[in-house]
Each structure stands twice: as C-alpha cells, then as structure tokens.
Amino acid sequence: MALTLMQRAGWGLADMGIVVFVVVKQLLVFAFLTSQLGVPVGLAGAVTTAVLIFDIITDPLVGYLSDHTQSRWGRRFPWMATGAVVMAAGMTGMFAVPAGLGIAGSLTWVIGFFVMATIGFTMVAVPYGAMAGEITQNPRERSAMTAWRMGFASIGILVGGALVPGLAAGMGHAWAALAVSPLIIGAIWASIYLTRRAPRIAQATTVDPRAVITLVLGNRPFMALTVLYGVMTMAIALITAGLPFGALYLIIDSGDTFLSGAARALTTLSLMFAAFVVGAILSQAVWVALSHALGKMGALILGLSLYIVLLVVLFYQLPSVDVTLIAGLFVLAGMANGAYQQIPFAMYPDLMDITRAQSGQAIEGAFSAIWLFGQKAANAIAPLILGGILTAYGWVETTETITVQPKAALAALQVSISLVPAGILGLAIVGLLAFYRPHRVH
Template identity: 90%
Template sequence: MALTLSQKAGWGLADMGIVVFVVVKQLLVFAFLTSQLGVPVGLAGAVTTAVLIFDIITDPLVGYLSDHTQSRWGRRFPWMALGAVVMAAGMIGLFAVPAGMGTSANLAWVVGFFVMATIGFTMVAVPYGAMAGEITQDPRERSTMTAWRMGFASIGILVGGALVPGLAAGLGHATAAIVVSPLIIGAIWLSIFLTRRAPRIAQATTVDPRAVITLVLGNRAFVVLTVLYGVMTMAIALITAGLPFAALYLIIDSGDTLLSGAATALTTLSLMFAAFVLGAILSQAVWVALSRALGKMGALVLGLSLYILLMVVLYFELPSVNVTVIAGLFVLAGMANGAYQQIPFAMYPDLMDVTRTQSGQAIEGAFSAIWLFGQKVANAIAPLILGAILTAFGWVETTQSIVVQPDAALGALHVAITLVPAGILGLAVVGLLAFYRPPLAHQRGP
C-alpha cells in the first residue's frame, strides 16, 4: 500500500524535533562548558566525549527492546513518545546550572542532565530510524520520505543553530532550551499521530541478541556504509563543534557589508547557520533528482566532492571581516551538506530489505541502532579531537565568552574547521569508491 503525502511528510516531521537537540548538543554544550562555566577546553572535550560514548552503549539496547516491544501502539511509538519528553527535560536541565558552584559541581550537574538528554534522544532516534525500513519497502517512496525528513531537519538546524544561540545570548541558555522544548516534543508527537495508520510490523521479533548481531553484521554493504557515514559525520561534527569559536574569532563583521545588519541582529553564528540551512533546504529536490539520474552512490560522491572544494575555499577566505561573502559560502556548503544529510538515509533502509528478505526477520531497530552507532562515535570523538588540538596550541578558556587568543591557537582552529574536515571527507569518498558494493537492485536511484 502506497503511503499518503501526509504519512511521508509526517514521518519526516519528527526529525525536526530530533535535530534541534542534535545541533544544540553539538554546537552549544562544548562551548557552554568552556566559555560560560570556565571549564578547561581539554577537560570539556573529554567530558563531552565520555557522555557521548555512554550514549553509544544505549543504542543496541534500545534497538533490541524496540524490536521486541509489543503494544497496542506498535513497536516504535511508545519509545518515541516518552523519549521526546526525556530528551527535552534533560536539555533544559543541563543548561540550568545553579550559580555559585565550583568547576567539579558544574561538571557533575551538566554530565548528569546530558546523560538524561542523550538517553531520551536514543529512545526517539533508534525507533524512528527503524520506521524507514518498516512502513515502506519502495526505494522511490524512501527517497521522497527522506527529502521530507531533510527538509524538516533543515528547519531543525535553523532553530538549533540560529534561533537557540540568539536566544541564549539574550536570555540565557536554560531559557532558550525551555522556549524550544515544545517544538521538540510537538514535532515528534505530531509525527506519531500523522503516521499512526501507516503500514507497520506490529509483531515483536523473537530473535535472540546473538542472532541479531550476526544478521546485521552479515550485511556487508550496510556495515561498510555505516562506517563511512560515521567518517563523514566526523568531518561535519568537527565543523559544528568549532563553528561557535570561528564566529567569535575568525568571522569579524566589518559593519559595512550587505549582511552586516543581519549579523548584528542575529549574531554572526546565527547568520551562518541560517545561510547554511537555506542552502540545505534549496538542495533537497536537487539531490532527489540527481539520485535518480546518477544513482544514489554517484550523487553522494558528487555532493561530498563539492563539500571538499568548499572547505578548501573557506580556508583561504578565513579569517574574514566580510560576513556577506562567508554567508554566501555557507549557503553553498549547506547545499553540499544536503547530499550528506539526505542520500545515505535513503540508502541504508534499502539494505535492511536485503536481510529481511533473506532471513525473514524484521529487525529494523537493530539496523537503526548500528546506523546511529557510527554517527555517535564520530560525534563523541570530534569534541575530544578539537579540544586536544586547541589545547596543544594554547587555547585560553574563559567565562567572558571571548578573550585574546594566541595566534597559534587561532591558526589551529582555522585548519581544524576547514582542511581537516576536507581531508576526512576525502577519505570517505575513497572508501565509497573502493569498498561499498550494494546489491545490484539498490545501486541506482529509483
């Protein structure tokens, strides 16, 4: 049975709420620890990484439990509905640090609520990803669903990357989190409502954990794609983690360019994210069309190659006082990022079908958990790498948002958010061309 337009769009809607938290997590937590609480940058990177590593451990558990859940609402919805509330509450709590505590107490507070928020995120994201392989087996529908998903995700990026930092600058981080929490919960709950009549596999699987692992890891194309998507995510996570520092130290508004007024009103960080999201939104239909013309693999390689080129160009443009030029580059980067966002998420559910057809087992939750595992490893390591690089070159932590930094530290930041991600994306392209061999039926777009 073909999905209705409201079901395709409704499935995509949940990602708007998910992505708001993801961007806030990647963009603000590390900078909040170092620039607001005065935590040394190396320690902040290590703590952030430790929490995200813990989050990785929960993925297989939630995937296994959601596959084995049986309820009147199906296998996925109960987890998503509760997880949305846990995620939003944890996000508010991690920024609501009481005044007057020392560094150790501040860290303990942030870590406790960060763990809570990431558990909630897993409760939503793993079952949600599993639905892509459950509600349809049509690759054409999956490409359309993923385009809707990434369109809504782009709005989530705009909210998390442009609205939240602006609100945080004016009202404080905790208040900003409170303001956007209804959007997070509402998007996920409304998605559940709109997809309640979509086809689903209601019967809980009975496969034991060892057999589940064997089936998932036996799908070689899926394993390779998961690893390489993790590599891509590492590059993007480095850019995201370093962008708040770049907005303070490498993009200095001269006050006399076309977008100077916008940079003043929104803050430079918010303007860059708004430009990035505009590019991502504009590109969604383009990447669907290119996936059909070139195949999903060909379109993805093209998008990543464009991304690499833009990172090199950005390296030569920074530092800059022309926010208009940099914003224009961020629009183009957002368009290239659309390929990273959209195409792999349309590819991996196709690979779930292969295992289900061969084994007869519906273990989409396990596939979704492993898929997220690769991304979370990358997101966990990126702050640690950035923190180690900045520490090695003498970065100075502060409680005043900005302070004079050594030239060597600024140079290290410059390279870490441009040439290093470009090199990592280059490795991903080489890996795709050398090792990714999907079943013939899935090598072309629908």
Template identity: 70%
Template structure:
C-alpha cells in the same frame, strides 16, 4: 500500499525535533563549558566525549527492546513519545547549572543532565530510523521520505543553531532551551499522529540479541556504509564543534557589509547557521532528483566532492571581515551538506531489506542502532579531537567574555574546521568507490 503525501511529510517532521537536540549537543555544549562555565577546553572536550560514549551504550538496548515491543500503538511509537519528553526536559536541565557550584559541581551537573538527554534522544532516534524500513520497501518512496525528513531537519538545524544561540544571548541558554522544547516534543508527537495509519510491522521479533547481531553483521554492504557514514559524520562534527569559536574569533563584522545589520541582530553564529540551513533546504529536491537520475551512490559522491571544494574555498577566506561573504559561502556549503544529510539515510533502508528477505526477521531497530553507532562515535570524539588540537596550541578558556588568542591558536582553529574535515571527506569518497560499491553490487 503507497504512502500518502501526508504520511511521507509527517514521518519527516519528527526529525525537526530530533535535530534541534543534535545541533545543541554538537554545537553548544562544548562552547557552553569553555566559554561560560570556565572549564578548560581539553577537559570540556573529554567531558562531552565521555557522555556521548555512554550514549552509544544505550543504542543496542533500545534497538532490541523496540524490536521486541508489542503494543496497540506498534513497536516504535511508545518509545518515541516518552523519549521526546525526556530529551527536551533534560536538555533544559543541562544548561540550568545552579549558581555557586564549584568546577567539579558544574561538570557533574552537566554530565548528569547531558547523559539523561542522550538517553531520551536514543529512545526517539533509533525507533524513528527503524520506521524507514517498515513503512515502505519502495526505494523511490524512501528517497522522497528522506527528502521531506532532511527538509524538516534543516529547520531543526536553524532552530538549534540559529534560534537557540540568538535567544540565549538575551535570556540565557536554559531559558532558550525551554522556549524551543515545545517544538521538539510537538514535532515528534505530530509525526506519530500523522503516521498512525501508515504500514508497520506489529509482530515482535523472535530472534534473540545474539541472533540479531549476527544478522546485522552479516550484511556486509550495510556495515561498510554505516562505517563510512560515521567517517563522514566525524568531518561534519568537527566543523560543527568549531563553528562557535570561528564565529567569535575568525569572522569579524566591521559593519560595512550588506548583512552587517543582520549579524548584529542575530549574532554572527546565528546568521551563518541560517545561511547554511537555507542552502540545505534549497538542495533537498535537487538531491532527490539527482539520486533518481544517476543513482544514490553517484549522487552522494558528487555531493561530497562539492563539499570538499567548499571547505577549501572557505579556508582561503578565513579569517574574514565580511560576514556577507561568509554567509554566501555557508549557503553553498549547506547545499553540499544536503547530500550528506539525505542520501545515506535513503540508502540504508534498502540494505536492511536484504536481511529481512533472507531471514524473515524484522529487526529494523537493531539495524538502526548500528547505523547510529558510527555517527554517535564520531560525534563523541569530535569535541575531544578539536579540544586537544586547540589546547596544544594554547587556546584560552573564558567565562562569558572574549579573550585574546594567539595567532597560532587562530590558525589552528581555521585549518581544523576546513582542511581537516575536507581530508576526512576525501577518505569517505574513496571508501564508497573502493569498498562500498563492489559490496553493494555483489
């Protein structure tokens, strides 16, 4: 049975709420620790990494439990409904650090609430990813669904990367997080309502945990793609972790360019994220059409090559005194990033079908857990990698003010968010052509 337009769009809506938290944890937590709580950047990087490594431990558990859940609402919806509330509430808590705490107390507070927020995130993200393999087996429908998903995800990026920092400048991070919490929970709950009558697998999986692991690991094309998507995510996560620093120290608004007023109203970081999201939204239909015409893999390779080119171009323009030029580059970068956002998520459900057809077991939750594992691993290590690189060059922490940084530290920041991720994306392209293509064709 074909999905209705409302069901496709409704399924995609949930990712708006999910991505708000993803952007907040990637973009703001490291900066919050170093720029507002005074935690040295190396320690802050390891704190963030430690919590995100813990986050990975919960993935297989939630994936297996959701596969084995049996309820009148299906296997996935109960997890997502509860997880949305946990994720949003804990996100507010992690920024609500009480005044008067010492350094150890501040770090402990952030770790506790950040860890709880990631549990809520896992409760939503893994069942949500599993739904993509259950609602339809039509690859073209999946591309369209993923296009809707990434369109809404782009709005989530805008909320998490532009609205939250903009609000935080006036009301503080905790109140900003509280202000967007209804959007997070509402998007996920409305998605569940819109897809309540969509096709789904209600029968709990019968295979045990060991059997699920063996089935997933035996799907070689899926495992290769999951690993390569983790590599791609490492590149994007390093860029994201470094952007708040770049907006403060590498992009100076002189007040003489076309978007200077907007930069002053929104903050430079918010403006750049808005430009990035605009590019991503504009590109979604393009990547769907290109995937249909040249194949998903070829479209992904084209997008990643364009992404590399944009990063090299960006490197040539840093540091910059023109926020207008930077905004234009970020629109183009967002268009290239759209391929990374959309196409792998449309490919991996097709690969799950191979295992279901061969084994008869519907273990999409287990597949979703492994799929997210590589991305979470990348997101966990990216802040630590960036923190260690910057610390090695003498980056100075702060407690809310802008402090002077050495020329070596600023140069290091510039290549860390341009040339380094570009090199990682080149490795991803080679992996897709040399490893994934032969495996997928076998």
C-alpha cells in the same frame, strides 16, 4: 501499499524535533563549558566525549528492546513518545546550572542532565530510523520520504543553530532550551499521529541478541556504509564543534557589508546557520533528482566533492571581516551538506531489506541502532579531537565568552574547521569507491 503524501511528510516531521537537540549538543555544549563555565578546553572535550560514548552503549539496547516491544501502539511509538519528553527535559536541565557550584559541581550537573538528554534522544532516534525500513520497501519512495525528512531537519538546524544561540545570548541557555522544548516534543508527537495508519510491522520479533548481531554484522554493504557515514559525520562534527569559536574569533563583522545588520541582530553564529539552512532547503529536490539520474552513490560522491571544494575555499577566506561573503559560502555549504544529510538515509533502509528477505526477520530497530552508533561515535570523538588540537596550540578558556587567543591557536582552529574536515570527506569518498558494494533484494 503506497504511502500518502501526509504519511511521507509526517514521518519526516519528527526529525525537526530530533535535529534541534542534535545541533544544540554539537554546537553549544562544548562552547558552553569553555566559554560560560570556565572549564579548560581539553577537559570539556573529554567530558563531552565521555557522555557521548556512554550514549553509544544505549543504542543497541534500545534497538533490541524496540524490536521486541509489543503494544497497542506498535513497536516504535511508545519509545518515541516517551523519549521526546526525556530528551527535552534533559536538554533544558543541563544548561540550568545553579550559581556557585564551582567547576567540579557544574561539570557534575551538566554531565547528569546531558546523559538524561542523550538517553531520551536514543529512545526517539533509534525507533524513528527503524520506521524507514518498516513503512515502505520502495527505494524511490524512501528517497521522497528522506527529502521531506531533510526539509524538516533543515528547519531544526535553523532552530538549533540560529534561534537557540540568539535566544541564549539574550535570555540565557536554559531559558532558550526551555523555549524550544515544545517544538521538539510537538514535532515528534505530531509525527506519531500522522503516521499512525502507515503500514508497519506490529509483531514483536523473537530473535535472541546473538542472532540479531550475527544478522546485522553479516550484512556487509550495510556495515560498510555505516562505517563510511561515520567518517563523513566526523568531518561535519568537527565543523560544528568548532564553529562557535570560529564565529567569535575568525569571522569579525566589519559593519559595512550587506548582511552586517543581520549579523548584529542575529549574532554571527546564528546568521551562518541561517545561511546554511537556506542552502540545505534549496538543495533537497535537487539531490532527489540527482539520486534518480546518477544513482544514490553517484549523487553522494558528487555532493561530498563539492563540500571539499567549499571547505578549501573557506580556509583561504578565513579569518574574514566580510560576513556577507562567508554567509554566501555557508549557503553553498548547506547545499553540499544536503547530499550528506539526505542520500545515506535513503540508502541504508534499502540494505535492511536484504536481511529481511534472506532471513525473514524484522529487526529494523537493530539496524537503526548500529546506523546511529557510527554517527554517535564520530560525534563523541570530534570534541575530544578539537579540544586536543586547541589545547596543544595554547587555547585559553574564559568565563567572559571571548578573550585574547594566541595566533597559533587561531590558526589551528582555522585548519580544524576547514582543511581537516575536507581531508576526512576525501577519505570517505575513497572508502565508498573501494569498499561499498551494495546488492539488491532478489
């Protein structure tokens, strides 16, 4: 049965709430620790990585439990509804650090609520990803669903990357997080309501954990794509983790370009994310059309290639005093990023169908958990890598947002958010061509 327009759009809506948290944790937590709490950059990177590694452990557990859940609301909805509240509460709490705790106390506070928020995120994201394999088995319909998802995700990126930093600059990080919490919860709950009559597999699976692992790992195209998407995510996570520092130290508004007024009103960081989102929104229909014309893999490789070109251009433009020029590059980067955002998420549910057809088992939650595992591993490692690089070149932490940095540290930052991610994306393209061999359901 074909999905209605409201069901396709409704499924995509949840990602708006999910992405707000994803962007906040990738963009602000590392910078918050080093620029607001005075935590040494190497320690901040290690702490962020440790929490995200813990988060990885919860993915298979939630995937397994959601596959085995049986309720009047189905297998996925109870997890998503509860997780939305846990995620928003944890996100707000980790920024509400009481004064006078010192570095050790502040770290303990942030870690506790960060763990809470990431558990809530897993409770939402794993069942949500599983729904993509349940509610339709039509590859073209999945491309359309994913376009809706990425359209809403772009709004989430705008909120998390532009609105939250702007609010945080005026009212503090905790109040900014609290202000967007209703949007996070509301988007996820509205998605549940709008998809309540979509086709779904309500019967809980009875497969034991060992058999689940065997089935998922036995799907070689899925495992190859999961690893390669994790590689792509590593590149994007490095950019995201380093961008707050880049906006402070590498993009200095001269005050006389077309978007200088917007940079002063929004902050440079918020302006860059707004430009990025504009590009991402403009590209969604384009990538759906290119996926149909070139195939999903061909369109993905094209998008990653364009991304590499833009990152090389960005390297040669930084440092810059022209916020208009850099914002223009971020519009183009957002368009290229649309391929990374959209196409793999339309590819991997197709691969779930292979296992379901061959085994008769509906274990979409397990697949969704492993899919997220690759992304979370990359997001966990990226702050550690960036922190290690900056520490090696003498980066200076501060409690005053900005301070004088060594030239070598600034040069390392410039390379870390441009050429290093470009090289990683190049490796992902090579991996796709060498190792990804999808086959169809018979």
